[in-house]
Amino acid sequence: MDVLIRDVSFNYSQEKKLIDNCNLHIKSGEVLALLGPSGCGKSTLLKLILGILKPIKGEISINGTLEYDRNKIATHLSEERLYPWMTLEENLRLVGTKEESKKCLEEIGLSEWADYYPAAISAGMKKKLYLARISMLEAEMWLLDEPFNGLDLNSKQVVQDFLRKKKGNKTIIMVTHNPQEAIDFADRVIFWDSTKKRPYQEWINHNDNKELLDYMLHNALGMEA
């Protein structure tokens, strides 16, 4: 899926603009990370792409059309929940068959928890399950809001490997405030300027520039990974 964002502006209230004249082109099959501090409008951009929110100005076209099929987009938002009255396997079965659910749980390392309710598992395990659920949907694009938040290093590695394996030729747009996650997972990293309220700088992520990228991102954000 090819996403073209043209002159998009958005605000929740009249006084404060959250996104101002955002222009972005995400190529088909690309993994793009939107990096920026919390509350700068990254997640709102995902909701605009998804169509939950409408831009006050500009347009977002997917595969060259404004009337795209949103069923082809699988999304993980921070507001997403597991249904507490269903076991982990039943939660996955909402979007797939029993066999698919079992296989998915196995791949993500949660097969022994299949018959447990979500209250029995940790926040990190829940995160894994959200992503497992996304991977079961028949979609051409994944929108991931803070997909690795709350995961320890090992789990992060497992989940990233799992997502890479399931990715195929899907386009992935992920939002994060953690530079290390962006470097580890994305092909292209875009830094979001919270004062100009739009993306302002981008880096292509190759294997040979990881150290430089790491240095630049940490300096740009002024934070430790």
Next chain:
Amino acid sequence: MKNNQVSVRKPRMIIILFLLFLANCDLIYMHREEKGAVTLLLLLVLLVLRGGWNILKKEEPEVCVKSFDFTAIFLVMVFIWGIIIQHLGIGDPVLYPSPMRVVSMMIDEFPRFVDNFIFSIVLLIESFIIAFVIALPLGLILGCKDRARRACQSYIKILSLISPIAYLPYAIGIMPTFRAASVFVIFNAMFWSILNWTIHGVVNFDSEYILTAHLLGIPKSKYLFKILLPGILLDILSGVNGCITGGFTVLIAAEMLGSSRGLGYFIKYFASFLNYHKVLIGIIYLGLSVCFITWLFDGARNRLLSWQMCERKRSYGILWKIRKIK
């Protein structure tokens, strides 16, 4: 720390239970109502054994303490009741029977009770099914459709506040049989409770669950049966709980007014002969019937909402690995 407290309490609990038991045995032994005395003694033995069994089985402290408290209160009640009526002779024996006499009469009247209980329970179930089948879909629709809900809100409020008993004379007039009139009145007592709780559940359903369903592209029928209904089940069951209590109250009142069978009739029948001993038996049987129905309902609710137990235990930080009961 908690376990230590319980282990210290164990022998003390057993001694207290044993002493209370002995006191009651003595009281029962001295009485002439042989059938009642033997049954009551058997009941006391069972209760004491149950309390002891829980301790021996090393059940959770809460379960042991609850069982102990229940048995102790029962033993104390029977003991005081027996002392006042049998030994001190306080109260008119025509109005206040001894515990042994009550148990003896309960055994005699058991077949009659079963017959009347079945009649009442069938009436209750019939009314419940009609109320549930109408109130649940209506509650779902009104919960989802804001305009319809706002339009009906005042009517629902007014109608649900009218006591169902008030409809009884009118229902007897317009319905072909007394049974139909009873069903109508009990239906009225049950309907509003289920309707109001279902609307409450739908309106307050967590918006994040709705968003998740939207993100996952879940079809409407799946959303209704797998997400919305199980999600508001707690509210629906609260409505059902209210409707059982309300329905039972109205059922007894209706049967007292015009029925020729049922638990209400059982009490009214003996009251008309001024047989207060049997009226008391009827009241005790009535209490036991409500307990039985509530016990069945609680069992069903715990089963249906077993996931909530997991959430609660998780929040207490104990036994957090809860598997679904299969």
